[in-house]
């Protein structure tokens with residue numbers, strides 16, 4: 175099925191790997207790009223501009239195909255110094271595609287466009303998508319309430335959100351939240367999306383560097399096993415309901431935990447330790463509701479091939 179995203183990004187299939195903290199490594203992004211989709215490198219893996227440049231170059235050495243870089247920012251906060259460093263690095267390295275998320279992209283778009291970079295903005299709402307279009311981005315990624323990670327504060331599901339954004343903007347829309355196979359991919363193409371982004375499905379792949387315990391967790395999870403935390407700080411996040419997240423859900427339902435109390439559970443440092451050691455009990459494990467529909471650990475290529483061939487049959 176044709177898509178404007180293939181021409182825009184120079185890719186074979188309009189399937190995008192979400193920029194997942196700690197997991198979207200050069201090797202992983204390259205595996206996705208080599209399979210004909212758009213791999214994404216996560217800037218948060220780097221602690222300095224030099225390290226980040228090194229990661230971009232390593233990815234480029236592993237694939238001849240285009241890849242993206244995700245730069246996630248925090249809402250309602252000015253960009254930290256490292257964010258500005260990352261932005262200048264992607265411009266200097268002439269990265270193919272940059273995905274921004276978490277805050278208004280307006281101040282950052284002109285420099286990226288001047289460097290010839292295609293810019294995606296990821297957002298969970300019609301109003302933010304319109305703002306991103308006005309800022310000059312090339313495409314928007316829109317994630318519904320089912321998604322792993324940050325679904326925004328409005329609780330609007332993919333089935334309603336995607337066609338609403340498609341009707342509201344003229345730039346291509348990439349749908350996310352709940353997509354994990356040919357059926358869900360075909361569904362969002364029917365809703366008007368030009369392609370899809372997936373996070374949870376890509377965690378359950380052979381190439382993902384996460385500890386095997388987490389892949390097993392996805393296989394065992396049902397559609398009821400994820401929940402939302404961080405509403406109290408207006409940064410809602412969908413995670414697997416392990417004991418740590420259940421505790422935080424309880425704290426938020428029965429009071430207003432301090433930022434320190436929240437960070438003690440969801441900090442990136444703690445998450446990284448869990449991913450490495452296989453500790454599934456503590457820390458935040460972003461996971462979408464579609465975990466309940468994932469029953470096998472496949473290679474990245476097998477995931478992409480099933481979507482492409484299956485969706486072609488369904489859409490015919």
Ligand SMILES: Cc1cc2nc3c(=O)[nH]c(=O)nc-3n(C[C@H](O)[C@H](O)[C@H](O)COP(=O)(O)O)c2cc1C
Pocket residue numbers: 191192193194195197216218244246275296317320321322323324350351352353371372373374375377459460461462463464
């Ligand atoms: C383990 C994991 C980590 C994620 N980390 C990030 C991140 O650092 N930045 C970001 O913009 N999105 C992040 N996401 C969200 C994904 O990029 C994508 O938008 C989302 O997973 C799509 O929903 P799905 O999980 O239903 O496929 C993460 C998702 C998962 C599952």
